[in-house]
Amino acid sequence: MSCDFMEGLDELTMSSIKVQCVVKEKNRIGESPVWEEKEGTLLYVDVSGQKVCRWNPDTNHIQSIQTDAYVGSVVPRRSGGYVIGVGTRFAAVDWETQTIKTIAHVDKDKSNNRFNDGKVDPAGRFFAGTMGMEVRPAELERGQGSLYTLNTDHSVRKHFDQVDISNGLDWSLDHNTFYYIDSLSFSVDAFDYDLQTGSLSNRRVLYKLEKDEGIPDGMSIDTEGRLWVACYNGGRVLRIDPATGKRIETVKLPVDKTTSLCFGGKDYSELYVTSACEGMDDAWTARQPEAGGIFKISGLGVKGMPPYSFAG
Numbered sequence: 001m002s003c004d005f006m007e008g009l010d011e012l013t014m015s016s017i018k019v020q021c022v023v024k025e026k027n028r029i030g031e032s033p034v035w036e037e038k039e040g041t042l043l044y045v046d047v048s049g050q051k052v053c054r055w056n057p058d059t060n061h062i063q064s065i066q067t068d069a070y071v072g073s074v075v076p077r078r079s080g081g082y083v084i085g086v087g088t089r090f091a092a093v094d095w096e097t098q099t100i101k102t103i104a105h106v107d108k109d110k111s112n113n114r115f116n117d118g119k120v121d122p123a124g125r126f127f128a129g130t131m132g133m134e135v136r137p138a139e140l141e142r143g144q145g146s147l148y149t150l151n152t153d154h155s156v157r158k159h160f161d162q163v164d165i166s167n168g169l170d171w172s173l174d175h176n177t178f179y180y181i182d183s184l185s186f187s188v189d190a191f192d193y194d195l196q197t198g199s200l201s202n203r204r205v206l207y208k209l210e211k212d213e214g215i216p217d218g219m220s221i222d223t224e225g226r227l228w229v230a231c232y233n234g235g236r237v238l239r240i241d242p243a244t245g246k247r248i249e250t251v252k253l254p255v256d257k258t259t260s261l262c263f264g265g266k267d268y269s270e271l272y273v274t275s276a277c278e279g280m281d282d283a284w285t286a287r288q289p290e291a292g293g294i295f296k297i298s299g300l301g302v303k304g305m306p307p308y309s310f311a312g
Contacts, residue, residue: 016299019253022272023055025062026292030274031218032073032117033294034307035264042264043082044274044294045071047116052084052093055294065098073118073128076309083150083310085115085128090150104156106130106148113144117167117218117260122175124311125198126150129166137257137279138165138215138232142184149198152312159200168219168229168260172242173305179206179227179242181216188216188229188240207240207247218260218274222302230258230273237261237273237297251300255291256284263304271297271304 029047036043042055052074053064069087077083082093083103088110090103107113107130118128132144145163148156165183171193172179178193178200188207191200207229209216214234221227226248227240235256239249257276264272277285277292285291 016301017251018298019251020296020298021254021290021293022057022296023062023294024290026277027053027274027294028278028292029259029276030292030294031260031276032075033218033260033262033264033272033274034074034076035262035268035272036076037306040266042262042272042294043074043076045074045084047071048278052082054095063095065093065095065100067100070114070133072115075118075120075126076307078124078309078311083126083312085118088113088115088130090115090126090128090156103154104150106156106158107146110144112141116145116165117169119169120308120310121149121171121178121195121198122308123195123198124152124308126310126312127169129163129169131163131165137276138183140165145182147180150310150312151198152310154312157198167217170219170221170227173221173223173225177242179219179221181219181229183215183217183232186216188219188227190242206242207245209234209238213238214256214258217258220261220263220271220304222263222304223268224302226302228261228271228304230261232257232259232276234258237271251297253295255288255293255295257291258295262307265298268304268306269298269300269302271300273297 027046028049034043072085088107129147130145132141146161147159168181178191192202214231217232273295
């Protein structure tokens, strides 16, 4: 098969992909999107805007609850409501009463730290990591963060420290591999994962980003076991094959600061991508007026996995 034909095939495949800004409200740092299948809503946070939000695509209505510190991630809870990583605390959110209650503290000796990205594993544990507070976007005191698990009995486990910006995380379809991003390493890493104990071992680099691809941020997995990575300051999402460590697809967006992503919609065939506008000057904002919005990518030809809920 000729190279010309393959290039034409690639263009044909990519031409079916549609990217549109569906949430036009600007988030300073939009992050942690989670599709809520039962409600048909998209859950997400605005990190420095200090709020947890829920968007209804049918009504285009956004509900939100304010937090008292930077909020890095939000996950659904099986018993109802949500759990968040806020400041240096794991906390429960009661959406009906609009109240937030602390579950556990971490990094008590590091007052300048905060939680960043987080996700629930297939056993119902909440994994989330910390980082130092940024002076400017992606500029911070390095090596201040750690990766933690909030167990279902509300005990906390620290896996490792010396993390710059704890970010994207997910699990393989067979639950034997944990994928993880420490953003300033510019790589996607893999660990052997023991679902029974929640233990990590055998860390290795899976994919190293190229210079023009930006900073790896949030991550999600599709039903074919391929990873999707949002690239901050790269204006794109990458599809990576963990079996080969190769990039197999790139989808570009009209904003540079793409932050995270999740699959959603009725059959999980739509990819929702959050973005940020923090740190952009007037000229940059004029060039990218949709920065801080949330984008829907359709026509990818793949579906994603439903999210897990915290079981504690």
